[in-house]
Amino acid sequence: MEELGEAAASKDGKLILDFLQAIHAAELRQAELDARAFTEEKKAMKEKYEKELKDAIARELMHAEEAALLDKELKRERAKAAAAIKSLQQKLEEKHKMELAEKEKEAELKLKKVEELSKAEMSAAIAREKASQVEKMAEANLHINALCMAFYARSEEARQSHSVHKLALGALALEDALSKGLPIKVEIEALRTYLNGIDKDSVLDLVLSSLPEETIDHGTDTFDTLKGTLRHFSLIPPGGGGILAHSLAHIASWLKVREANYSGNGIESVISQVESYLAEGKLAEAADALEEGVKDSRAVEVISSWVKQARNRAIAEQALTLLQSYATSISLT
Template identity: 60%
Template sequence: MMLLQELKKEKMKAAAAVKELQEKTEQKLMDELQRKDEEASQQVEKVQELAKAELAAALAKEKASQIEQIAEADLNIDALCMAFYARSEEARQSHSVHKLALGTLALEEALSSGSPIRTEVDQLRKSLEGIDKDSLLELALSSLPEDVLKYGSDTQMELKQKFNSLKATVRHFGLIPSGGGGILTHAVAHVASNIKVEEDPSGDGLESLISRVEDLIVGGDLTAAADALTGGLQGTAAEEAAAEWAKQARKRAIAEQTLTLLHSYASSITFS
């Protein structure tokens, strides 16, 4: 009886030991499975991160390629635009140069007849807008006297004729001081004006002065002619009459200088 009880106890101990061992084995197995599962999850995460990185790199490369293509396309478009603009600008300037040349000829024609020149000057200003807005020519056109624009100017032939008519006044009143003189002074001046005396062309006499002015008119140097006449008659009774002729001569000189500048400019841009 005692033996059976002891045997039963041993069986119970053995069963308990087996159960404990089984539980420990199961726990160890579960722990191992959990560890493996965690490792697998980590590997999956690594693979996912690597895949994301590769995808991002591929997208970045593709985007960079697209940006490069877009930049190249922009350059091509810019080049085409510049070429088109250059051709358009060249055509516009060519048209403006043609208008400038025609306007210069029209101004020359108007000046040759002494006609008003406002219309021609306005047309020239418009043609200059397509070439050079800050040109010296604009300053030259702005310097033209208002009455020349509105009424025209004496031609060189007309100025020469008026000077011929002025000679008698110069010869007579050029010998009288400014402010007049007595009857005797006028009588002497009248007699002297009718006597032609041979003078040195470089001298200071009235005939020398008249000769110099005539030579300057023929040479086309109207400004110098005006300066010589007013300077030579300064302080005489003929000064006022000479001043009016000189005023018209200087106006004509300004107009001719502007025309010369226009011709030079038109030639330079046409053959440049």
């Protein structure tokens, strides 16, 4: 019994195992079927979603193109609107400017009319005032002119008197400079200034301009400085001489200075005659006498400069005499 039981048990176990294996095999087949179905369904879903994605992308591209077209159209419309606004603004500004210009022109015309009226009224008032002032000024001018003429006469008289006084002093200064053999440039310039204060067109200005330049700038040598040299060279023959001749001439001239008698035709007589002419103010005659007295000696070379200066001084003293006469005549008028 036990063996039968064990055999039956083993048989049942085998059946169970076979059943389990059959179930497992069925499950495997079912799993394969399920996997195949899932794969097919997954593939179908993938294809579906890919198609939907492509459609969505296509729609998005289409929408983007539509948006671009709309944006372009919007920009064009905005540009048109901006141009229209700008044109309208310009027209409004021009219209506003024209209105302002017209108003300004009207205001200027009104202002001009007011100014013209004011000017007319002012001109009338000024004319009336001027007429009144002219009468008063005419009367005042008569008194002022009379006073001015009197004052000018006195001022001119005082000025001319002062200038004449200066001219006389200038003549004295010129006389002093000439007597000392000094340059007279300063005195001549001062005299010209004084003459301008009296008479700018005076002939004395021409006289002063004709004075020798050498006398004006350097003055004249006195005859005393020439006498010793004159005595020395008058004893030397025209042909010249050596050292001995010059020494003897020097001693002889020194001795002749001490002679008291200057009569005759010697050099002392010539010197005496020249000094006599100079004392009388006869400069030209003194120059002629000196030239004549030493013409046959070496002294001719020595006296040439002094003779020229003496004649120039004679011209200057003639001008001085004319100047003094003019000053005297002016002071008496």
